[in-house]
Each structure stands twice: as structure tokens, then as C-alpha cells.
Amino acid sequence: GENVEQHPSTLSVQEGDSAVIKCTYSDSASNYFPWYKQELGKRPQLIIDIRSNVGEKKDQRIAVTLNKTAKHFSLHITETQPEDSAVYFCAAPNRDDKIIFGKGTRLHILP
Amino acid sequence: ETGVTQSPTHLIKTRGQQVTLRCSSQSGHNTVSWYQQALGQGPQFIFQYYREEENGRGNFPPRFSGLQFPNYSSELNVNALELDDSALYLCASTLGQGAYEQYFGPGTRLTVT
Numbered sequence A: 001g002e003n004v005e006q007h008p009s010t011l012s013v014q015e016g017d018s019a020v021i022k023c024t025y026s027d028s029a030s031n032y033f034p035w036y037k038q039e040l041g042k043r044p045q046l047i048i049d050i051r052s053n054v055g056e057k058k059d060q061r062i063a064v065t066l067n068k069t070a071k072h073f074s075l076h077i078t079e080t081q082p083e084d085s086a087v088y089f090c091a092a093p094n095r096d097d098k099i100i101f102g103k104g105t106r107l108h109i110l111p
Numbered sequence B: 001e002t003g004v005t006q007s008p009t010h011l012i013k014t015r016g017q018q019v020t021l022r023c024s025s026q027s028g029h030n031t032v033s034w035y036q037q038a039l040g041q042g043p044q045f046i047f048q049y050y051r052e053e054e055n056g057r058g059n060f061p062p063r064f065s066g067l068q069f070p071n072y073s074s075e076l077n078v079n080a081l082e083l084d085d086s087a088l089y090l091c092a093s094t095l096g097q098g099a100y101e102q103y104f105g106p107g108t109r110l111t112v113t
Helices: none
Strands: A004-007 A010-014 A019-025 A032-038 A045-051 A056-059 A062-067 A072-077 A086-093 A099-101 A105-110 B005-007 B010-013 B019-024 B031-037 B044-050 B053-057 B064-068 B074-078 B087-094 B108-112
Touching: A004 A086, A010 A019, A019 A086, A019 A105, A032 A062, A032 A099, A045 A056, A045 A062, A072 A086, A099 B044, B005 B087, B010 B019, B019 B087, B019 B108, B031 B074, B044 B064, B074 B087
Parallel strands: A010 A105, B010 B108
Antiparallel strands: A004 A019, A019 A072, A032 A045, A032 A086, A056 A062, A062 A072, A086 A099, A086 A105, B005 B019, B019 B074, B031 B044, B031 B087, B044 B053, B064 B074, B087 B108
16 A cells, blocks of 8 residues: 555644654655645645654754654654644655655644 | 746636646756645645656546656646546656655645636
């Protein structure tokens, strides 16, 4: 199969707290795992990605972890800010090497 | 912002009509993928073009077709429009085979009435 499952579908966190979004994928050959952020009415923007040869990657307040054995990867946002409110999508290549997206997580940062 | 552009930004069509959407890829990118994003959903892969040839297709009927031109710009054509075709259509360009990083255009919002 070529499913990318993402959860939760909605997440509310207090400003300053951390947010974690998780994804699982089905194709064990997948080797690239991007995360996109989509603000209302805008295009998806690549915020971080990881390849299968590493287990974790960080960029300021954002990090992605990968567990290839379990076929899951997670997005971690620390010290959340109001501008982090958006829909986040994970994605992975299918067996034909085409990028397939999860259904998205709507993140609300509460004041 | 990426260098990927799309036109038009919005479009309203009637059921049964045909539509053509356009995408200009980022400079140097020879691969373009098209996605359909229904409201509240993730982007669904329609197809990909690499050097003017279709290079993979998702679970969409044949009335969804495309083209890529020598300058790597691309078109998405949809015939016999249905109400469920109402969505945001996104194109994404990639540097080429073996590269995964995709950069999206702003999308075309299609409404079918």
C-alpha cells in the first residue's frame, strides 16, 4: 500500500508548550520524509525534512524524528508561538517514488 | 515564496465543462507534480511529468490529463467536470529525478457548479 497515516487530526496547545504530530507509513523502502505547513489560503511550505540515514534533525524550534523499524516519524515544535497555528502535513514517497501526503493536523496555539 | 507560479488563481466552471490549469516551475526544475486538495484534506497526487513525459499517476480517471512543455511548464486538463472536482489544484516542481524536495505553487481554486 501507499498509505501515510497522520494523527491527531486536530491539536490545541498552550502558547509556549510543545506540540507533537505523528505519522506512519507503509512502504518500508521509503527514504525521505518531509513536513509541510499550510496557512489558511496559502500554499504548503516545506518546513523540514529527513532522510532515512538519520534518526533526528533539528532546525531551531522544529525537529523531526524517524523510527524506520516502526515506520513512523514525528514533528516536534517547541516553545510554540501564535504564528505556528496552521495545518501541518507529513508525506513520504510511495513505491513509485511519488510523494504521498497525510490528511493533515490542524494545530491551534492557545493564548 | 517559491518560484512556482500558477494561473488562474480562481475559476468557476459548470458541470460538464472542460478546464485547463497552468503551472510554471521553478527555474532549473524539470519535474512537475499535480495535486488535488479538497477542503480540509491533504493534497492527493494526480500525476507527475518529467521532461515532457508522464512519469507516474495517482488514482484519478482519464478525464484528468496533462502536458509538459520544453520549458518545463505544465498544464492540467480536466474534461467533463463534476461537482466533486471542486478543489484547490496545486502544482509542485522538483529539481529532477532522484530529488524529492517539492516546491508548491499558490494553487488554482476551482469551483464547479
